[in-house]
Amino acid sequence: MLRKIEAKVLIVDDLPENLLALRSLIQSEDRTLFQASSADEALSLLLEHEFALAILDVKMPGMNGFELAELMRGTEKTKHIPIIFVSAVGRDMDYAFRGYESGAVDFLHKPLSPFEVRSKVSMFVDLYRHRKALSMQLEVVEAARREQEALLTELRETQAELQKAVKMRDVFMSIASHELRTPLNGLILDVQLRRLRLEQGRMDAFSADKLREMITRDERQIRSLSRLIDDMLDVSRIRTGKLSVRPEPGDLGVLAGNVVESLAAQFTSTGSHVDLQVDGPAPVMMDEFRIEQVLANLLTNALRYGDGKPVSVRVRTEGEKVRAEVRDQGIGISEADQRRVFEQFERVSSADAPQGLGLGLFISEQIVQAHGGRIELSSRLGEGSCFSVVLPRRS
Structure with a gap:
């Protein structure tokens, strides 16, 4: 498995014969060699590839090996690449200290020892492969952990x-x-x-x-x-996604008038009444039966929770939208409950009002959304509520 991990080695020297000598010593089927004759050329390769090892000649025209190493250590992509310096200078301690301060991990001294060169290069290539293999294993473990966490989260959500x-x-x-x-x-x-x-x-x-x-x-x-x-x-x-909606051209104001008329007797029997205001034509595409169901539900709720006070209905156009408002002056709905009342089996608490199944607003919202519209709610406790059916205006 380790042999399958590609290992790239960079050798940098301004003299072609030195490059050829190094290449002949370290080339192998299990690694890929790149060579550069200057620091600038080496930097281009370093930014393009991921190297297991860089072998740098110390003395080069322009930017020398120490300066190139310092630049590599200051760059995120290259700062972890092991660096071996090749030097013709003897084993001078000051020279070695400068090399290690520049980021070297080892030195090769000229004349080169073939055994030493091959051993050190093989060691760093093997270290690179082991590190990559460990990183790949950690990635697999991390991916498995994330997958397990996702499955656990999914299971928890499903359970909930x-x-x-x-x-x-x-x-x-x-x-x-x-x-x-x-x-x-x-x-x-x-x-x-x-x-x-x-x-x-x-x-x-x-x-x-x-x-x-x-x-x-x-x-x-x-x-x-x-x-x-x-x-x-x-x-x-x-x-089951089988709610039937068959939109046809219609006028929301006319429909609102019909609904108000059909419920007038119920309002009268409770001592309340409903006022209707239609501000001109209100053309929409709607399933008349379904939108009538929505308006009737909103008016019935206004009667139920309106505390016997007058209820007003207003229909008007607003640019590309048509709005039908049903406003009561009853018990109102707290801010915390205003989203909840659109959920299944949720009802506004009222000692005097019949409860019902708590499905009316849920069904109404689904019907309006199926028409490409929305239901808006504005309410304050003790000050009544205003439900608005907003539908796209028919051009």
């Missing part, structure tokens, strides 16, 4: 998602069973009461006025059940 899913399922079952039972119990009690009166022969309980009252009450309970079931079906469609 599963725990959240289980919790949501439990919450859903608890809320759904309670919310579905309320209208269903009403229907069951009415049916039982009618059967009892029939068995008692009390036909006066089925006069035209009382029958109309019974039918109205039954329709209200059935609508409540249908709404809860539709919400659950819509959540299932959203989760």
Whole structure:
């Protein structure tokens, strides 16, 4: 394996015969030799390649070997390359100290000893290969560690998602069973009461006025059940990516007027009323059934949490956007809860308001986003809320 690691050796000398002599001594199939006849040429090679060893002649015209070594030590790419100086000077200690201060790891003295040259070069090449092999092994270990950490993080996230899913399922079952039972119990009690009166022969309980009252009450309970079931079906469609949206040209102001008109009786029955303001045409591409569902949900919430005070609806164009605002003067939503209310099964706490499944705003936001729009919320506790449906303007 070590032999497969490429090792490059640089030899620098201004005399061609010295380069040839060094090359003949150290060339081998397991290493690649580069040579330079000047410090400038050597620097170009050093910046282009990664070398296991540099063998520098001390005395060269221009920049000498010591100066080249000092420059190498001051450069990030080359500061760790081992340097062997080749010198014709004897083993003078001052000369050696200067070489080591310049960054040398060893010296070769002329006349060169073939055995000494080959031994030292082989030693530094082997050290380089061992260091590279260790670095590669460390990289493999580090990559494995990162992969394990990523898998562990993924497992933790999956576990958290599963725990959240289980919790949501439990919450859903608890809320759904309670919310579905309320209208269903009403229907069951009415049916039982009618059967009892029939068995008692009390036909006066089925006069035209009382029958109309019974039918109205039954329709209200059935609508409540249908709404809860539709919400659950819509959540299932959203989760599977099968929410059906078929946009067609329409006017958001006209649609808002129709929704307000359809809910007017509910507002009147609670002693509240709704004001509608449409500032001119509001052309959009929309699935009218789905956007009506969104506006109806926002108006129903405004009625539910509006504290019996007037609710206002305003539709206007803003450049390339069309905005429909539903504003109430009720209990408001705290800043901390304003993102939460768009999540599944999340509801604003209110002692006086019916709770529901907590799916309306979640479904509404998904519908609006499917139209390329968004829902904005502005609210303060005790000062009411303003929900805005913002859709692209149809050109």
